[in-house]
Amino acid sequence: MIREDVTGKAGLRLDAPALNAFLARAFPEGDPERMPKVTSVGAGVAVMAMPTDAGHLRPGGVISGPTQMSLADSAAYMVILAHIGEVAMAVTTSLTIHFLRPCKPGTLIAEARLLKLGRRIATVDVLLYTEGPDRPAAKATVAYAIPDGANG
Numbered sequence: 001m002i003r004e005d006v007t008g009k010a011g012l013r014l015d016a017p018a019l020n021a022f023l024a025r026a027f028p029e030g031d032p033e034r035m036p037k038v039t040s041v042g043a044g045v046a047v048m049a050m051p052t053d054a055g056h057l058r059p060g061g062v063i064s065g066p067t068q069m070s071l072a073d074s075a076a077y078m079v080i081l082a083h084i085g086e087v088a089m090a091v092t093t094s095l096t097i098h099f100l101r102p103c104k105p106g107t108l109i110a111e112a113r114l115l116k117l118g119r120r121i122a123t124v125d126v127l128l129y130t131e132g133p134d135r136p137a138a139k140a141t142v143a144y145a146i147p148d149g150a151n152g
Contacts (some may be wrong), residue, residue, distance in 0.1 A: 013085040016041050019078050022086055034069055036110075038078050044114040046079035049107050052130075056108075063103035068128050068138050073096060075110035076124035076142035083117055087150040093121070094143045103137035106130035115141075119151050 014022070019038040027035070036050035050071050058064040073092055080090055108130055115123040121143055128138040 011043060012041060012082055014041070014082045014149060016046075019046070021082065023078075036074050036108075041079070041082045044079070044083075046075060046082055046097060046112045048075045048078060048110045050110075051151075052105055054078070056092070057105060059099050061105065063105060063108060063130065063137070065097070065099060065138075068099070068103060068108065069097055069140070071108055071110045072112075072126040072128060072138070072140035073142060075112035075126050076122075076140075076144060079112040079114055079124055080117070080144050080146070082123045083114065084122075084146065084151045087147060089091070089147050090122075090144050090150065091136060092142060093145045095140060096142075097138055097140040099138045100136050103128070104130050109133075112142075118146075120146055120148070122146060122151075 016038040018081045036048045037051050038046055040047045041061060044080040048071060052063055056063050073095055081087060108128060111127045113125045115125050126140040126142060127133060127136050129136045
């Protein structure tokens with residue numbers, strides 16, 4: 001259950017443009033055309049989209065597992081920061097992913113939902129797809145450590 005103080009719009013500290021600006025500042029070496037973008041943010045949810053190309057594919061012509069894991073991790077980070085603000089040192093403590101079907105080439109979408117936002121640990125559920133949410137390619141659970149004092 002998400003804490004009551006982050007379930008409404010008033011609980012959001014960063015919107016999609018602010019999160020994308022943070023990503024650009026935090027990763028200045030990244031190619032802006034290939035970087036994932038936050039497309040929407042709401043109470044307990046963030047959606048990211050990432051264009052994919054031949055460099056993201058594995059043999060067999062499907063989007064690679066590492067590409068999917070990277071976007072799952074990024075989407076979890078974004079939904080957490082949307083609620084706690086710019087805390088660059090919030091870090092991944094675990095990421096478990098289940099690959100459900102081959103991920104066809106296309107724009108990779110990650111829907112991240114906060115399961116729990118505590119003072120020190122946040123847990124996020126992420127659904128990944130290219131063919132639509134009714135045909136998920138993978139589902140991940142991501143935990144983040146939140147630095148002392150960042151979410152109190």
